[in-house]
Amino acid sequence: MDFVMTALAFRSFLAALIGLGWTATLHAQEVTDADAASFEAWRSGFETRLVERGVDQAIATAMMEGLEIDPRILDRDSNQPEFVRPIWVYLNGAASDVRVANGRRAQENHAEALIAVEDQFDVETDILTAIWGLESAYGEIMGNFDLVRSLATLAWDGRRRSFAESQLFAVADMLTNGYARRDDLLGSWAGAMGQTQFIPTTYMARAVDVDGDGRRDIWRSEADALGSAANLLTVAGWEAEAPVVAEVTLPDGFDYGDWSPRRRRAVSLWAIDGLKLAEGEWAAEDMYRTGRLLIPAGSNGPAFLAFGNFDALMEYNNSTAYALGVAYLARRISGEADLPDGWPEDDVPLTRTQARQLQTALTELGYDTQGIDGRIGPNSRAALRAFQSDNGLVADGYAGRRAFNAVMAAAAG
Numbered sequence: 346m347d348f349v350m351t352a353l354a355f356r357s358f359l360a361a362l363i364g365l366g367w368t369a370t371l372h373a374q375e376v377t378d379a380d381a382a383s384f385e386a387w388r389s390g391f392e393t394r395l396v397e398r399g400v401d402q403a404i405a406t407a408m409m410e411g412l413e414i415d416p417r418i419l420d421r422d423s424n425q426p427e428f429v430r431p432i433w434v435y436l437n438g439a440a441s442d443v444r445v446a447n448g449r450r451a452q453e454n455h456a457e458a459l460i461a462v463e464d465q466f467d468v469e470t471d472i473l474t475a476i477w478g479l480e481s482a483y484g485e486i487m488g489n490f491d492l493v494r495s496l497a498t499l500a501w502d503g504r505r506r507s508f509a510e511s512q513l514f515a516v517a518d519m520l521t522n523g524y525a526r527r528d529d530l531l532g533s534w535a536g537a538m539g540q541t542q543f544i545p546t547t548y549m550a551r552a553v554d555v556d557g558d559g560r561r562d563i564w565r566s567e568a569d570a571l572g573s574a575a576n577l578l579t580v581a582g583w584e585a586e587a588p589v590v591a592e593v594t595l596p597d598g599f600d601y602g603d604w605s606p607r608r609r610r611a612v613s614l615w616a617i618d619g620l621k622l623a624e625g626e627w628a629a630e631d632m633y634r635t636g637r638l639l640i641p642a643g644s645n646g647p648a649f650l651a652f653g654n655f656d657a658l659m660e661y662n663n664s665t666a667y668a669l670g671v672a673y674l675a676r677r678i679s680g681e682a683d684l685p686d687g688w689p690e691d692d693v694p695l696t697r698t699q700a701r702q703l704q705t706a707l708t709e710l711g712y713d714t715q716g717i718d719g720r721i722g723p724n725s726r727a728a729l730r731a732f733q734s735d736n737g738l739v740a741d742g743y744a745g746r747r748a749f750n751a752v753m754a755a756a757a758g
């Protein structure tokens with residue numbers, strides 16, 4: 346019995362390996378003859394649809410001819426990691442000493458490109474460098490997947506069909522306009538390309554030619570890549586010289602009743618409620634900006650006010666952790682600030698399995714999470730906050746181990 350690994354233990358074992366990125370071969374999905382035939386039907390049908398939309402037959406053929414399923418894409422798309430990385434671990438990696446040093450070196454090596462971008466766009470160089478560092482390690486890691494094959498596999502698989510097909514239509518537009526050659530179209534498994542890791546629709550909408558050679562080359566031209574990132578932020582409302590995010594302290598007994606991470610209010614009103622900057626005083630011109638209060642690791646971790654520029658970063662990548670990572674990497678590159686500390690390292694985020702257990706228990710207790718999917722989203726947070734509020738706990742909606750234990754104890758009692 347000691348030597349028998351139960352199915353559950355084996356799943357945990359696999360999940361642990363997946364979390365460490367070791368399982369590509371363990372999970373290799375086989376492509377059956379039926380799959381290959383089904384893919385071929387989708388492939389030839391999509392080629393016809395490209396031509397029906399006005400894409401030149403030669404371009405449609407160059408794009409789609411001979412494509413096969415890439416089983417590695419199916420593996421990645423179906424593996425949901427069991428462990429959720431704590432935000433403090435993410436930030437330590439995003440703004441690590443190595444990434445800071447490499448960022449400074451990249452700025453030295455590409456000073457000319459950065460000056461060309463600064464001449465055209467009013468976006469701070471350190472922010473653009475930080476995005477560059479997080480997206481592609483300053484142009485070092487852009488992805489080696491055949492982009493069209495990756496997107497075709499995702500489209501055929503069905504879970505992401507409308508996303509993947511719209512990206513493929515944008516690829517056809519890129520080829521039609523001569524922005525890229527078919528063989529150059531390499532990227533991440535999920536369809537992100539170049540030093541900025543733009544998906545094709547973002548490329549078509551936001552990529553620009555900064556170095557003046559007539560091509561929007563986010564692969565080989567640092568000026569084009571960084572300028573394209575600056576253009577995206579500008580369109581998203583970036584305000585130069587304005588704050589991105591500020592660490593704040595909350596007064597004792599702060600009332601989370603009206604709080605929501607989406608609620609924006611003037612700094613002056615937050616100040617009346619007792620919010621203070623963690624360091625220094627609010628500048629007079631910042632008092633009438635609006636900010637959202639973020640507590641990404643709950644009420645026992647650091648708190649932040651996120652301003653309009655933070656939301657512009659989330660247009661780039663819709664993740665609070667990502668936007669914090671860009672902001673702090675930029676500050677560390679400029680030598681301004683260290684990473685925030687005081688994280689609740691004993692209160693880590695729940696695994697997917699625990700999250701499903703939490704959702705089940707909350708729902709049984711009458712706090713409907715609107716489904717049991719192992720993902721803590723707005724509905725689960727709202728249910729958790731209602732539970733916390735009814736049980737005399739701080740209603741921060743943070744689904745860590747402490748909240749999990751409290752809900753499980755109530756469910757057992």
Ligand SMILES: [Ca+2]
Nearest residue numbers: 554558560562
């Ligand atoms: Ca160019």
